[in-house]
Structure formats: structure tokens, C-alpha cells
Amino acid sequence: MSESVIRIASIYPTLLGTYGDGGNVLALKHRAGLHGLVTDVVDVSPGEPLPRDCDLYVLGGGEDTAQVAAADSLRADGGLTQAVDRGAAVLAICAGYQLIGQEFPDATGAPSAGVGILDIRTDRLPKRAVGELLTRPDPQAPAGLTDLLTGYENHAGATHLGPDARPLAQVEFGVGNGDVSEGAISGHVMGTYLHGPCLARNPQIADVLLGWVVGELLPHIAEREVEELRAERLEFVRRSGR
Ligand code: GLN
Secondary structure, eight states, X not given: OOOSEEEEEEEOTTTSOBTTTTHHHHHHHHHHHHTTOEEEEEEEOTTSOOOTTOXXXXXXXXXXXXXXXXXXXXXXXXXXXXXXXXXXXXXEETHHHHHTSSEEEOTTSOEEXXXXXXXXXXXXXXXXXXXXXXXXXXXXXXTTOOSOEEEEEEEEEEEEEOTTOBOSEEEEESOTTTTSEEOEEETTEEEEOOBSOHHHHOHHHHHHHHHHHHTSOOOOOOOHHHHHHHHHHHHHHHHTTO
């Protein structure tokens, strides 16, 4: 395995840090360590230039107003688009997912411009989606994603995929994109409505992201605590009327 350091940018944790999504960066560090990979994490505040040389950029969820501010700041910076163009990986959760697309609703429901690195558009669901979200990786999902994906969702957005994006998964329980699909992938950019934090509950996703960075499929390494957490969450969904 490569000796080089994987550089991870945590984008605007002060604006996009609701629902414990900061845990995704911790999970990435942890999974990288299990695979013998070294990581270096940079927290980026709004207004600070995005580091141009990171391998992996992570965005979390947030409130409507914070989301518009984050999108505006990222568009003004331009670094995320450059990073994607040179092949860097991106994981974006909920508000982060919506804002890396073409447009998403602001707090009034009016369309607001996204960063445009993922071919999705978001408008409003008829009713806010709140609760557990359980999905099955889409047949076109990256190799290495075989387990059910678990998380929770709290969003008002319905997300529509354009021809350059494919779904991450199909919904078994919950709402996701609003049309039975969940999340989206294009190249090395992945967006999802899964909070949780997503990567603590779904280490296979962390391994796919790290695998994109190192250019190889990482071997499956199971951890008892994670399997117990997943089993408990899956059982909770079954009990709540799946
Ligand atoms: N503000 C967005 C929505 O409600 C995203 C919310 C979130 O990140 N959980 O759709």
C-alpha cells in the first residue's frame, strides 16, 4: 500500500456540521488506519481558500440559510470544481449533496445556484422527510458496495438526477431522493441523504472513497462495534414497520 498521505478537506464544518456529519472525517481517518493508510485532515472555514491539493473533500448537512452561504462561498472560491476536474474524490451529505448540484431551494423555496459538480437538481418534497433511511446499493454502484446502507434523513428536498449522474442506491425504507432512488454518483463525486454519520454506519462507503484515492479496491475489514450498530439500526427499521 502507498506510503503517501491522503489529504482530506473538511469543508465548512461550522456551516455544514449539523447531525454529527463531522464524524465522517473521523471515520475516514479510522478506516484509512485499518488499511495502513495515513491521513491528514484540513478544516476549511467559509471565506478561507479551499486547499487545492487535497485528495478527498467532505461536506456535511446544514440548515437552508447556511447551505446557501456555503454554496455561494464555494462557487466564489472555485477550488472544488478544479479538484473534481483533476480527479479528487468528494463525499457530500444532505445539504452538501444538494448544494454540489445545479440548484436547490433556499429557505423560501426559491431556486438557488449550486456548485455544479454533480448533475442533480433539487426542489421541494411534498412533505419533509424525517427518520431512518435504509437503502440497497444500486446495481450500478461502485464495486465494494454490497451491504445495505443505513442512516437517517431530515430534509425537505426532492432530488432529480440528470443523465450524467447515477443513483447510489434504491430505497428500502424512507424517502431518499423522493423517487425511490437515493443519492447520486458521477466519477469520484458521491452525494447522499444518509446522516448517521454515514461512514460510521457504512464503512464500505468509506472504503470506496479511500479506494478511489489510492486507485485500488480495498479489502473488506469487519469491526464488531460497527456490525453491532448496523444490526441494531436495521432491527429498529424492521420493528418500525418495514
Ligand atoms: N436544508 C436542506 C433540506 O432541508 C438540507 C437539510 C440537511 O442537511 N439535513 O432539504
